[in-house]
Amino acid sequence: MDAQTGYLENVDGSCLYSLNSTKVISAVTGPVEPKARQELPTQLALEINIRPASGVPTTREVNIQDKVRAIITPILASYKYPRQLCQITLQLLQSGETEPYFHALELIACVNSTTYALVDSGIALKGIALGTTVVISKDNQLITEPTDEILKNSKSMHVVAYMIENNKPSNLLLMDSYGDFDENDILKILEQSEIKVNQLNKTFREYMKEKINNI
Amino acid sequence: MADIKESTVEVHPVSFPTDILARISPDLSLQRHLSLGFRPSSRGFEEFRDVIINTGDLTHNTQSDDSAVKTPSNDGKQVLGSCVLKQGDVFVITQITGGIIEDITLSTNDMEMEEDTELLEITEEHSDITKYSSVYPVVEINRGRMGACTDEEMTTSQRLYDSLLHSHILTQNALRVEPGVRITNEDDSVNIIYPDSEKNKEITSLLKPKKKWSYVLYAKIEVFGRTGPVYDMCWNSLMAALQSVKLPRTFIDERATDLKMTVRARGRNAVVMETYNLLCDPNESTNLQLRENCISYASSYGAINLDPEADIANLEETDDVDAPMDEELETKTVLLADIDGEAEETCIKSTISITACPNGRFKQFSVVGGGAKITKELLMRSITLSKQRSSDISLKVQKV
Amino acid sequence: MSTLVIPGDEISIDSERPVVLGPGMYNDPVTQRIVPVNAGLLNISDSKKGQTIYVEYDSKRYSPAVGDLVVGIITGAFGDSYRVSLSSFSTPVSLSYMAFPNASKKNRPTLVIGDLVYARVCNAEKELEAEIECVDSTNGSDAGFGLLENGMVIEATLGFTRSLLFNNEFPLLRELAQHCKFEIAIGVNGKIWIKTDEVKETIACYRSISDCQGQPQEKFQEIIKNYFLQVTNTVEE
Numbered sequence: 001m002d003a004q005t006g007y008l009e010n011v012d013g014s015c016l017y018s019l020n021s022t023k024v025i026s027a028v029t030g031p032v033e034p035k036a037r038q039e040l041p042t043q044l045a046l047e048i049n050i051r052p053a054s055g056v057p058t059t060r061e062v063n064i065q066d067k068v069r070a071i072i073t074p075i076l077a078s079y080k081y082p083r084q085l086c087q088i089t090l091q092l093l094q095s096g097e098t099e100p101y102f103h104a105l106e107l108i109a110c111v112n113s114t115t116y117a118l119v120d121s122g123i124a125l126k127g128i129a130l131g132t133t134v135v136i137s138k139d140n141q142l143i144t145e146p147t148d149e150i151l152k153n154s155k156s157m158h159v160v161a162y163m164i165e166n167n168k169p170s171n172l173l174l175m176d177s178y179g180d181f182d183e184n185d186i187l188k189i190l191e192q193s194e195i196k197v198n199q200l201n202k203t204f205r206e207y208m209k210e211k212i213n214n215i
Numbered sequence: 216m217a218d219i220k221e222s223t224v225e226v227h228p229v230s231f232p233t234d235i236l237a238r239i240s241p242d243l244s245l246q247r248h249l250s251l252g253f254r255p256s257s258r259g260f261e262e263f264r265d266v267i268i269n270t271g272d273l274t275h276n277t278q279s280d281d282s283a284v285k286t287p288s289n290d291g292k293q294v295l296g297s298c299v300l301k302q303g304d305v306f307v308i309t310q311i312t313g314g315i316i317e318d319i320t321l322s323t324n325d326m327e328m329e330e331d332t333e334l335l336e337i338t339e340e341h342s343d344i345t346k347y348s349s350v351y352p353v354v355e356i357n358r359g360r361m362g363a364c365t366d367e368e369m370t371t372s373q374r375l376y377d378s379l380l381h382s383h384i385l386t387q388n389a390l391r392v393e394p395g396v397r398i399t400n401e402d403d404s405v406n407i408i409y410p411d412s413e414k415n416k417e418i419t420s421l422l423k424p425k426k427k428w429s430y431v432l433y434a435k436i437e438v439f440g441r442t443g444p445v446y447d448m449c450w451n452s453l454m455a456a457l458q459s460v461k462l463p464r465t466f467i468d469e470r471a472t473d474l475k476m477t478v479r480a481r482g483r484n485a486v487v488m489e490t491y492n493l494l495c496d497p498n499e500s501t502n503l504q505l506r507e508n509c510i511s512y513a514s515s516y517g518a519i520n521l522d523p524e525a526d527i528a529n530l531e532e533t534d535d536v537d538a539p540m541d542e543e544l545e546t547k548t549v550l551l552a553d554i555d556g557e558a559e560e561t562c563i564k565s566t567i568s569i570t571a572c573p574n575g576r577f578k579q580f581s582v583v584g585g586g587a588k589i590t591k592e593l594l595m596r597s598i599t600l601s602k603q604r605s606s607d608i609s610l611k612v613q614k615v
Numbered sequence: 616m617s618t619l620v621i622p623g624d625e626i627s628i629d630s631e632r633p634v635v636l637g638p639g640m641y642n643d644p645v646t647q648r649i650v651p652v653n654a655g656l657l658n659i660s661d662s663k664k665g666q667t668i669y670v671e672y673d674s675k676r677y678s679p680a681v682g683d684l685v686v687g688i689i690t691g692a693f694g695d696s697y698r699v700s701l702s703s704f705s706t707p708v709s710l711s712y713m714a715f716p717n718a719s720k721k722n723r724p725t726l727v728i729g730d731l732v733y734a735r736v737c738n739a740e741k742e743l744e745a746e747i748e749c750v751d752s753t754n755g756s757d758a759g760f761g762l763l764e765n766g767m768v769i770e771a772t773l774g775f776t777r778s779l780l781f782n783n784e785f786p787l788l789r790e791l792a793q794h795c796k797f798e799i800a801i802g803v804n805g806k807i808w809i810k811t812d813e814v815k816e817t818i819a820c821y822r823s824i825s826d827c828q829g830q831p832q833e834k835f836q837e838i839i840k841n842y843f844l845q846v847t848n849t850v851e852e
Binding site: 012032033080119170205 | 704
């Protein structure tokens with residue numbers, strides 16, 4: 001995993017994020033003046049645009065957008081910015097997965113990248129959101145951060161994102177699972193991903209520490 | 216600051232009829248209902264809406280006894296399966312249409328699976344995603360106005376596609392076209408031979424081209440009178456409709472197969488394909504082979520924190536000791552099954568959607584936790600409910 | 616004392632004493648928890664009145680806060696006020712015609728669209744349009760406020776402009792003053808206006824200030840020297 005904030009000059013917050021062979025640039029602008037139809041009287045409005053690595057956005061990207069929104073909305077201190085807009089644009093550079101079949105890797109790259117970029121932009125956040133992909137392989141092994149090949153041959157795949165408050169995962173923000181699994185699998189997945197998210201949180205803190213010490 | 220005069224403002228209590236209050240302040244209205252132990256729709260917390268399912272009503276293939284009535288196929292586009300689902304006040308109408316495409320992805324495993332497909336399918340739960348297929352759903356939520364499709368329609372369609380693909384219910388094999396051959400006999404009578412029996416198989420395999428074709432299925436899902444989230448209804452409707460799908464049999468005219476022989480001499484190229492004229496048989500059809508143990512049904516849940524201040528009964532009791540009240544009242548989280556209605560949809564930020572097989576396996580599971588904290592207990596409770604619901608719906612579909 | 620905080624971290628606060636929350640701190644209206652909402656260095660200072668808590672962090676977008684000194688661009692003129700942009704795409708703020716020194720109904724200010732002003736934020740409620748003024752309404756002084764003529768504007772991060780404006784130890788301006796004469800107006804909205812006698816000096820100043828951003832202070836001298844050498848050389852050639 002590799003993240004680099006402040007990658008873009010002309011936006012308020014940005015991050016180049018890569019995990020295995022998935023690569024995405026996120027750009028955050030805000031709080032800015034919204035268009036009239038986006039404006040919410042008491043809260044910060046959120047606009048998310050995802051551009052795929054190749055071609056034009058399709059329903060697949062709309063679906064990812066919807067999930068990123070579900071994860072990001074709860075972490076924003078949205079009542080601090082009434083009638084304002086936060087615009088998040090995500091440009092995939094490399095998909096890292098077979099696009100017609102999957103979206104799990106891209107979704108997680110988008111979420112983690114957005115978190116870095118949001119912190120970089122200075123928009124008020126109630127906590128941070130980090131997530132991971134876990135698959136259950138044919139022989140019932142749990143594999144985190146799978147590659148495309150592992151995804152293709154998995155029994156089930158799961159995207160899990162947690163909200164992190166006070167240095168530990170506090171709230172399950174999203175769990176999105178496809179395939180064939182039972183309730184014990186779900187509990188195992190949640191346990192495993194919580195451990196992974198804790199690690200991601202540690203990496204995140206170290207990155208921020210280094211960045212702030214450099215100023 | 217000093218010259219602000221003190222003035223008395225009289226506050227008159229304003230009262231609204233229930234339905235107006237529910238629109239002005241959905242949160243308050245919902246909380247008050249919940250504090251009384253039921254929901255705005257007067258359902259219980261874990262009570263589902265009733266479902267009525269009818270499949271096959273709109274299908275073109277309804278077998279008519281009168282053999283004289285032969286509706287011609289219109290270039291492979293016709294309603295192959297359908298379902299009308301009514302849940303509460305919402306109607307979901309699914310029509311499955313299809314087309315035939317040439318299979319250009321002739322992979323090696325197609326070749327080797329040729330003979331023992333069925334054997335393979337029984338012995339092994341193979342997971343390679345490329346062996347499975349999906350249908351192409353288009354969800355349309357009718358609101359009485361025209362315009363570009365909304366984000367909700369797009370995400371619902373995409374989720375249906377993904378879930379169906381990853382539920383492994385449709386194998387690519389099940390969609391393969393096994394064309395028969397139309398033979399003109401010596402006495403000028405025409406009959407079509409399908410590769411059903413061993414003997415026929417021999418004849419057709421002699422005559423049939425090496426090219427392969429597949430059916431593609433499209434699902435048009437229309438929602439009328441939307442009152443809440445629609446994904447689970449669309450899924451259930453699609454599932455029921457798929458089970459009613461009858462694929463038309465197709466054949467190649469003998470003359471076309473003859474033609475093939477001559478053209479083939481020139482070598483295999485794109486021009487060759489166009490000479491095969493694949494025709495749909497108006498009378499014969501086969502059931503779409505679904506993998507039975509993968510049939511699953513969806514249900515949705517919401518979690519909401521009860522606001523202790525909305526609990527009128529309790530408030531009146533504890534009115535005298537109002538000081539330490541805030542500390543003591545614990546926020547309680549309740550699970551509501553089958554989210555419906557404007558108030559529930561807007562106020563409940565934490566939702567769980569489960570697609571479960573009646574046998575207790577899951578095919579799709581999604582949790583969004585933007586509001587109340589989703590605890591393990593809530594998950595387990597919703598899982599139990601989803602299994603019951605899944606069995607219930609599967610009984611209803613079978614009855615049809 | 617300063618420690619690193621990440622949004623959502625628990626902060627130990629003496630709940631008995633009054634607390635003043637500065638930038639980067641937030642009191643959640645629903646949960647009533649006091650949490651940092653930005654990643655940066657936490658500063659807690661104790662005084663007799665109570666505790667003051669804020670997070671020092673760097674960012675690019677400016678949100679108005681009362682008392683800030685800002686450089687704005689006039690983007691519109693109405694019957695009784697100007698519309699002023701403090702940062703691109705943000706909600707504009709208003710500058711009343713009466714918020715100028717010696718203003719009266721008859722005596723209207725003569726700013727036009729595109730002009731730069733140096734002003735002070737006098738009203739910044741998040742629900743309302745923020746207001747700025749070209750006279751300090753708390754003490755009546757008007758020194759330095761108003762139209763900024765000629766010169767050039769440098770865009771910088773908010774943290775950098777704060778260092779320039781408030782940190783007397785910050786060596787950049789002192790170093791710059793050894794090379795040329797200049798007028799400067801630093802807005803904490805990330806805009807620095809600078810004016811010198813000659814264009815080449817302006818260019819050198821512009822590049823020096825832009826480049827010193829994010830560099831350690833020891834390097835400032837070298838960077839500045841370099842740019843001034845370049846401009847003098849170009850002219851001589």
